[in-house]
Amino acid sequence: MDEQRITIYTPDSLLIHPLRMVKEMLRDLVGSRELAWRLTVRDLSAQYRQTFLGFLWAIILPLANTLVWVFLSHSGVVNVSETALPYPVYVFTGTMLWAILMDAMNAPLQMVNASKSMLAKINFPREALLVAGIYQTLVNASIKTALLLIVLLVMGIHPGWGLLLYPIGMLSLILVGTVIGLAITPVGMLYNDVGRAVPLLMQFLMYLTPVVFAMPKEGMSATLFKLNPFTPLILTARDWLTGLTPEYLGYFIVINAIAIILLFMLWIVFRLAMPILIERMGS
């Protein structure tokens, strides 16, 4: 028999005992690893068992997107300025990396919403859902990257040693995506509006990020592109992937540092909000 753990539930905010709270957070995070892995295996195997094309779906959407943009720029419907890379490679890597960011962003709300009935009835470490979401994004992002690399090699682009740094770029995308996803989860669970509005906003933001368009050289749009926190993430990851030297490394590091701090704060918000959300969720 293990030692007798004493659990106390009161109406007090958990923030009153910050040390105890942090201790509990770490305990739950460690305690949730195994469950997170189980949930990941469950979701991934269910996801791939019910498709015929399997993991190819990870690449079909970005590929279709690339074809559309190559067609648009080729036919002159939109005018894209010169890029250092061949335009199809530019768009393809851009949309792939953006898709990784989106996956990471959607994961928390999606995991929590899919586990509503479990949340309402069973007390398990809630962190497991977040970690499982990150695991799944990681696996899917790795598959995407592998396919992307094959395409790059076919197109004659050689990544070089920069490829060794690419995992950092991928992790940054997942980190920032998770931070945004975690930020919208508490409100998103109460109001469905959030789940609808955010993709719309992100669609708009994508055009302010060098995903399909090249970095503008001057004007208002140049400033917007430069300020956009997603710009260094996409550019740096793409540069490492395609053998170029990253230009925005400083901003890239700043964004990551801020994201790590935000992640910890939002994790606290998530924990505090969970019981309140569960009582309003019913079962």
Next chain:
Amino acid sequence: MGETLIKVEGLSKKFCRSLKKSMWYGMQDISSELIGRRRGVDGLLRPDEFWAVNDISFELKRGECLGLIGHNGAGKSTLLKIINGLIKPDKGQVTIRGRIGALIELGAGFNPILTGRENIYVNASVLGFTKHEIDEKFDSIVEFSEIAEFLDTPVQNYSSGMKVRLGFSIAAQMEPDVLLIDEVLAVGDAGFRVKCMNRIHELLKSSALIFVSHSMPTIARICTIAIVMQKGQNICSSSEVSEAIDTYHSEFNTGERKVVGNGGAEIKQISINSEPKDSQPIIPFGSGLQLRLTLNIHSKYQTVGIRLAVWNQDQHPVADVVDENYRSFILENVAGSVSILAEIPTLYLAAGKYAIAVVVFDPVTINVICRMENAVSFIMGQHISTACDSYIAARWSKIAPSEKFNG
């Protein structure tokens, strides 16, 4: 053994009736939580809120079992959720010593596409088992569930009973100090239910149990204390479980009095033990009752038969009241107004609430002339607990070893 495992003090919880307001209050509560403010400190209700759980206190030691009874929406499940740590109380405090286990949702986290084997691992992980523990308990889970041959079939092809079996078999492997059970046993076939009850009895030896159920025989059999909840409040708590069950029964509304028939007869008055019309007399176990009945019968009937049927609260007929020769009571030379007294000398029914239906029929054609459902009701007092509808007394004795046993 014997130490207090659960202590609940003045526990209260408010809920909101309106969805829109509930969402908005949710945002407010999250904000006040984030600035570290204590919630509900003023103890006031905001518009459209009500107390779902109101000032509940109790203590429970290892080996004790608390039965929570009450109508739907009385706050039982909410109370369990607070004790389980899923939602926070608005007032009061819960202190729990040791590990908590809950048999509330069976098969949580099951994915329909995956096989039973895979889902055992998922569900057990959700319940807090480590991989090592699951490997160890895997065989006993499969054995308990009796579905070994379907282990590699996707769960979506399972019948609902099979899913429940698998879910319970996994959850039953828990060895908690504090166990919460909410109505899960109302599923599965009879054989499996017996197995579940036996397992719960085993678990009870080493834990403190809180049991929510609408099945009074089960409550009476396993609980050592009971609390009757009504609108979030504790209206009766007693270590005499039977007393609590009587309270629960007495607050039950009987169905409406319903009359059908061809108009050839009318029941004017009916009472038990001459009590006023809508009272529900409590009949002590083994006592009898007197039923008085006034009928108005149309002149075309010279003879009518009268029978009474006793229904329990599960809408199940348990006894047919006949005459002393176990035949229908026949009333001759009637027409007009007639009063009748039916005396039942003794009643050996299971405790609970009963309603009596009166049937007046034509003994020649067997056609019903008049039938009144829920005509009167009474409450049968407690005796030793039973899961059966009634008791039959037998004379028991030991057979001397010399006698030959035929049978």
